[in-house]
Amino acid sequence: MPQPQPLDAVPVPSPEKWEGSVRKGVKPVPSCCADQLVAFALLLCALCFLGLDAQCPEPNTLKDAEGKKICARMFEDSNYYYEQSCGGQYIDAYPGDDVPIIPWSWNNRISSLVVNKLCSLTVWSRIKKNGSKRKFSSGIVYRLKDVQQGLFGSWENDISAYYCVC
Numbered sequence: 001m002p003q004p005q006p007l008d009a010v011p012v013p014s015p016e017k018w019e020g021s022v023r024k025g026v027k028p029v030p031s032c033c034a035d036q037l038v039a040f041a042l043l044l045c046a047l048c049f050l051g052l053d054a055q056c057p058e059p060n061t062l063k064d065a066e067g068k069k070i071c072a073r074m075f076e077d078s079n080y081y082y083e084q085s086c087g088g089q090y091i092d093a094y095p096g097d098d099v100p101i102i103p104w105s106w107n108n109r110i111s112s113l114v115v116n117k118l119c120s121l122t123v124w125s126r127i128k129k130n131g132s133k134r135k136f137s138s139g140i141v142y143r144l145k146d147v148q149q150g151l152f153g154s155w156e157n158d159i160s161a162y163y164c165v166c
């Protein structure tokens with residue numbers, strides 16, 4: 001066993017050396033992990049900011065990257081903190097979009113949505129406009145989980161067709 005050394009005298013070893021010392025049964029000196037801890041904390045922070053970034057847009061600000069008006073924007077994720085809803089990827093519906101069969105990758109995936117001012121979004125729970133139907137007028141739906149469908153169901157991950165009009 002090596003003699004204990006003052007913390008500031010211990011060089012910061014590379015990860016390989018650190019693993020090596022573990023294999024030899026030497027108790028790791030806390031200061032050796034500082035770099036990894038900082039990196040880990042930064043990563044966590046980045047992740048938490050990504051989460052916080054998610055925020056439902058105001059209905060009257062819905063535009064695509066080219067400034068074209070969007071009828072409704074539908075998001076992959078929602079959150080029980082409303083200010084963190086509308087996360088993940090999204091799919092845009094333009095005024096007049098009539099989509100009886102949602103793209104496969106979006107089927108039963110939408111968890112929150114925003115409908116533009118003076119627009120309305122009608123959705124169905126099955127493709128080809130089958131199953132349950134629901135019309136959303138302008139506004140923010142933070143959690144489709146909170147929107148009842150039938151007696152016990154909700155609209156969480158259940159949209160398979162839509163029609164948007166302004």
Ligand SMILES: [Ca+2]
Nearest residue numbers: 076109110111
């Ligand atoms: Ca979802």
